[in-house]
Amino acid sequence: MTEAPRNHVRATIVGSLPKPSWLCGPAEMFASWRLEGASLTEGQEDAVRLWIAAQEQAGIDVVTDGEQRRRHYIWGFFEGLDGIDTINLGRRPQRGQRYHKEISAARLVGEPEWRGPIFAGALRATRALTSKPIKVTLPGPMTIVDSLIDTIGGRSEEQLAFRFAELLNREALALVEAGAATIQFDEPCFNVYVDKVKDWGIAALERAARGVGVTKAVHICYGYGTSDVKRWKTANTDWSHYEHTLPLLAASSIDQVSIETAASGVDVSVIEALRGKDVLLGVVDTGSETVESAEIVAGRLRAALRYVEPGHLFACSDCGMMPLSRAAAEGKLRALAAGAALVN
Ligand code: ZN
Numbered sequence: 164m165t166e167a168p169r170n171h172v173r174a175t176i177v178g179s180l181p182k183p184s185w186l187c188g189p190a191e192m193f194a195s196w197r198l199e200g201a202s203l204t205e206g207q208e209d210a211v212r213l214w215i216a217a218q219e220q221a222g223i224d225v226v227t228d229g230e231q232r233r234r235h236y237i238w239g240f241f242e243g244l245d246g247i248d249t250i251n252l253g254r255r256p257q258r259g260q261r262y263h264k265e266i267s268a269a270r271l272v273g274e275p276e277w278r279g280p281i282f283a284g285a286l287r288a289t290r291a292l293t294s295k296p297i298k299v300t301l302p303g304p305m306t307i308v309d310s311l312i313d314t315i316g317g318r319s320e321e322q323l324a325f326r327f328a329e330l331l332n333r334e335a336l337a338l339v340e341a342g343a344a345t346i347q348f349d350e351p352c353f354n355v356y357v358d359k360v361k362d363w364g365i366a367a368l369e370r371a372a373r374g375v376g377v378t379k380a381v382h383i384c385y386g387y388g389t390s391d392v393k394r395w396k397t398a399n400t401d402w403s404h405y406e407h408t409l410p411l412l413a414a415s416s417i418d419q420v421s422i423e424t425a426a427s428g429v430d431v432s433v434i435e436a437l438r439g440k441d442v443l444l445g446v447v448d449t450g451s452e453t454v455e456s457a458e459i460v461a462g463r464l465r466a467a468l469r470y471v472e473p474g475h476l477f478a479c480s481d482c483g484m485m486p487l488s489r490a491a492a493e494g495k496l497r498a499l500a501a502g503a504a505l506v507n
Pocket residue numbers: 177351382383384385386387481482483
């Protein structure tokens with residue numbers, strides 16, 4: 164396994180990469196597959212193969228399968244569980260209505276159950292393609308309950324989050340067994356519901372990560388770089404929620420925290436609260452087709468090195484790169500690795 168020295172800045176990505184046109188249309192938030200059955204599996208495997216090669220050629224240190232096998236970062240997990248209807252959708256307010264009044268949501272129609280590993284087979288297939296450490300992403304418990312219509316009821320949001328944390332934990336342990344180097348929980352809601360993060364969000368995250376013996380990461384962001392999200396980010400000036408959430412994560416068992424700083428205007432000094440943890444610093448904007456130069460990436464990393472040791476710093480994307488064109492995503496992969504190399 165080729166790994167950078169511990170005093171070097173490394174490069175990785177949040178998770179998703181654009182899906183090739185044989186799988187679905189461009190930037191589909193919920194991929195409507197153009198293939199089915201064995202052809203779909205084959206098409207997804209081919210997509211994974213090309214993105215693993217692109218990450219290796221660029222020099223990315225910790226790779227992902229680009230979430231090529233998932234319709235969506237949350238629904239890919241839902242589809243493997245019992246009790247969730249991802250076909251007959253409803254609509255509900257999500258993310259505190261920050262970006263939209265309401266959006267499509269899967270429905271909880273029965274007791275949620277984990278009937279066996281969901282992504283472990285896919286991970287084994289990816290491992291056959293690369294000797295690089297592989298990260299697998301899972302939706303975090305708070306983000307799950309914010310993205311689901313509970314038609315069963317009888318449980319508080321917190322209780323439901325802990326139920327999902329148990330199921331996530333079983334999946335995470337199965338992924339460790341299958342060779343994951345990093346398990347990342349995606350919690351964009353940690354930037355929205357700051358009080359709930361303190362009251363039960365961190366505890367639910369810890370429950371999901373219990374016993375996970377590999378690197379444990381959490382990704383917090385403002386969502387994919389779509390036009391609605393960009394409008395909000397451009398207008399927002401108050402980033403003080405990090406003063407509340409990052410110290411809680413610093414005191415947790417989570418090893419790595421991914422935060423976006425390229426597009427959002429967040430002052431990089433907020434990461435000082437994460438001393439001792441790995442920081443996956445968002446240094447490329449996932450809402451813009453413009454590919455950052457290696458010098459721009461290096462400049463953003465150097466600014467962060469005032470607050471974090473190089474061995475704890477990763478050059479990373481702000482969020483998933485799913486909405487970008489393939490050419491832009493390939494360029495940003497190269498910029499991440501080249502920027503980290505410049506600093507090293
Ligand atoms: Zn994100």
